[in-house]
Amino acid sequence: MTWLSIIVAGILTYFTRMTMIALVNRKMLGERIKAVLEYVPSAVFPAIIFPAIFINDYGAFIEMNDPKIFGAIVAIIVGYLSKNIIATIISGLISYWFLIFIIFN
Amino acid sequence: MLTKKKLFTRGMMDISPHMLSVIPFGIICGAIGVELGFDPYLVYAMSFIIFGGASQIVFLQLLSGGASSLVAVTSVGIINSRHLLYGAVLSEYLEKLSFIKKLLISYFVVDQGFAESNKFFKKNKTEQHLHYHLIGTGCTMWVCWQIATLSGIVLGSFVPEELGLKFAIPLTFIAIVVQDLKKIDHVIVMITCGLSSLLFFDAPFKSYIIISPVIALFVASLILRLKK
Numbered sequence: 001m002t003w004l005s006i007i008v009a010g011i012l013t014y015f016t017r018m019t020m021i022a023l024v025n026r027k028m029l030g031e032r033i034k035a036v037l038e039y040v041p042s043a044v045f046p047a048i049i050f051p052a053i054f055i056n057d058y059g060a061f062i063e064m065n066d067p068k069i070f071g072a073i074v075a076i077i078v079g080y081l082s083k084n085i086i087a088t089i090i091s092g093l094i095s096y097w098f099l100i101f102i103i104f105n
Numbered sequence: 106m107l108t109k110k111k112l113f114t115r116g117m118m119d120i121s122p123h124m125l126s127v128i129p130f131g132i133i134c135g136a137i138g139v140e141l142g143f144d145p146y147l148v149y150a151m152s153f154i155i156f157g158g159a160s161q162i163v164f165l166q167l168l169s170g171g172a173s174s175l176v177a178v179t180s181v182g183i184i185n186s187r188h189l190l191y192g193a194v195l196s197e198y199l200e201k202l203s204f205i206k207k208l209l210i211s212y213f214v215v216d217q218g219f220a221e222s223n224k225f226f227k228k229n230k231t232e233q234h235l236h237y238h239l240i241g242t243g244c245t246m247w248v249c250w251q252i253a254t255l256s257g258i259v260l261g262s263f264v265p266e267e268l269g270l271k272f273a274i275p276l277t278f279i280a281i282v283v284q285d286l287k288k289i290d291h292v293i294v295m296i297t298c299g300l301s302s303l304l305f306f307d308a309p310f311k312s313y314i315i316i317s318p319v320i321a322l323f324v325a326s327l328i329l330r331l332k333k
């Protein structure tokens with residue numbers, strides 16, 4: 001049963017990937033929609049970023065002094081200035097670790 | 106004109122920094138699946154049948170929490186429905202490919218691959234074999250994801266939980282959107298999406314992941330109307 005659900009979930013997921021690429025012709029989309037689609041990265045990724053920072057493993061909001069908020073701010077500043085993905089991730093992680101292992105320990 | 110090989114390599118290079126967060130996350134995903142008591146083969150099979158990061162964990166957590174298969178499958182479908190938006194954006198650059206190639210390439214569309222390939226496509230619109238960049242990002246992600254989840258399944262959670270490496274996931278996505286903070290319209294769209302995701306976090310089937318982009322894109326369309 002679980003195997004069957006995985007296969008169905010896989011097929012569903014594949015359809016989410018394939019539908020717009022293979023089944024929908026670009027010409028079906030109007031100019032307005034194409035212009036709005038320019039915003040897709042900015043409109044999608046914060047839905048991954050915000051809950052991962054502000055909501056903990058138990059589904060509750062974190063405190064405003066949570067180390068994750070500090071880590072995210074450092075990552076935003078470093079990322080903005082360096083334009084470097086590795087520097088963004090590492091700076092965020094290190095500042096987060098600095099708080100949880102040294103300051104709040 | 107870049108060769109196919111160069112484009113493929115460029116795609117690999119462009120996505121590889123993200124592996125810093127993808128690999129630990131994959132290990133955690135694999136380890137959690139086994140810890141929840143699922144058959145290791147089943148946990149691994151998800152990595153190539155679904156091939157969808159967080160949705161795999163959600164699926165197993167729901168089932169082990171007593172949810173029905175229908176709920177688990179629906180949740181995976183809804184979480185991954187964001188790919189529809191990626192596909193709509195990418196279709197512009199993949200239009201000329203044959204139907205079969207479109208079907209094959211679709212399997213490799215992932216968040217970070219979409220983000221990096223889309224950035225590359227925008228700057229290199231005239232290149233002929235652009236899709237090789239997407240194959241490069243997708244294949245790199247695929248190989249790393251398989252290896253990472255497999256090692257999590259086999260070795261258990263050898264990544265210490267105290268390190269909180271799950272936090273690398275939001276950081277990887279911050280790295281993707283951070284340069285767009287220069288543009289006020291993008292900032293408004295991002296904040297709309299982020300706040301909506303918190304507001305709708307408890308909506309059924311994890312649907313906040315698609316509700317908030319839809320709201321944010323609606324706001325984007327209002328911004329475009331005002332700009333005119």
